[in-house]
Ligand SMILES: NC(=O)C1=CN([C@@H]2O[C@H](COP(=O)(O)OP(=O)(O)OC[C@H]3O[C@@H](n4cnc5c(N)ncnc54)[C@H](OP(=O)(O)O)[C@@H]3O)[C@@H](O)[C@H]2O)C=CC1
């Protein structure tokens with residue numbers, strides 16, 4: 586594409602939308618043409634996010650007032666449940682536009698599973714069928730051809746990148762996986778919530794949605810695709826007192842393999858992947874190694890219990906866990922080099 590691609594970012598007054606702005610603003614082939622908000626519509630981006638003082642950005646408007654003609658791609662950083670009808674309206678106005686959805690609205694492939702976990706029938710079932718699951722490293726070819734990319738949640742991205750290659754190779758028992766996950770509080774969005782107040786999240790570690798988090802069926806769906814069968818996993822997320830970052834510890838039962846075999850299988854699977862780093866033996870992944878970057882780091886360790894291993898994976902929930910992966914997918918659907926605009930090194934410490 587010779588001229589710059591024109592993009593809109595829906596939900597730009599939220600955390601994922603703002604990180605999409607941060608990344609897209611420095612992408613050499615992108616022009617940010619429209620930014621939307623709900624309660625913040627009418628404000629400038631610098632009013633809502635003062636750290637954008639150096640950028641000349643469009644004013645925040647409601648999504649209904651955007652002119653979709655002439656746009657090449659749209660990032661959706663909207664609460665789950667709101668994106669289905671908005672996406673349908675956008676695609677009706679411009680059927681050629683590419684959608685990079687960061688919400689959960691199009692990730693589950695099965696309508697009944699969606700209704701069970703999200704409490705209502707899907708509002709755009711045809712689009713749900715059309716959507717491609719946007720975990721870049723697993724579905725690159727399909728994403729390249731897609732019009733609607735359902736970018737995975739932060740927990741599924743971290744977990745699936747750690748587990749899919751070893752489950753697919755039969756090195757672990759896919760029906761005996763325990764995932765213990767921790768997320769920084771930006772994972773819960775920018776809206777005011779009691780549990781993300783500094784006084785309540787700042788000095789504690791809180792498990793939530795124990796045994797029933799809506800990302801469990803998303804993870805099960807994709808491990809199920811990898812092994813060709815139905816699987817159930819045990820998944821417990823925790824809110825941890827840091828702004829951004831996520832770390833998942835997966836406890837697995839080995840199927841005649843060793844921890845070294847798992848590490849080698851992961852290293853082989855990701856040897857050409859620009860954003861997945863399989864740590865050498867003994868190197869412990871930590872959130873600081875990936876904060877602010879689009880990288881994922883994975884480490885494998887033998888368990889003291891014979892026949893078991895522990896896989897640790899970490900990412901930044903607002904980058905590889907949402908806006909970065911969406912931009913990576915935008916690069917694919919618009920034909921730009923996949924890593925363009927995404928090669929920032931982690932902000933350490
Ligand atoms: N935060 C994270 O780490 C991750 C989030 N996600 C998903 O991405 C999506 C966005 O998350 P996040 O950025 O954290 O959320 P935020 O709550 O920070 O932002 C939500 C955005 O959506 C706008 N909005 C809210 N309601 C409506 C509506 N009814 N119609 C139109 N716009 C609306 C808000 O506008 P206003 O501010 O003006 O009210 C705001 O711009 C969610 O689906 C989330 O689950 C996915 C992966 C990681």
Ligand SMILES: CC(=O)N[C@@H](CCC(=O)OP(=O)(O)O)C(=O)O
Pocket residue numbers: 665687688689737738739740768769770771772773774800822824
């Ligand atoms: C800390 C926190 O609250 N995290 C969010 C997950 C963020 C995310 O990835 O949610 P989506 O599936 O909607 O994209 C949660 O547990 O619901």
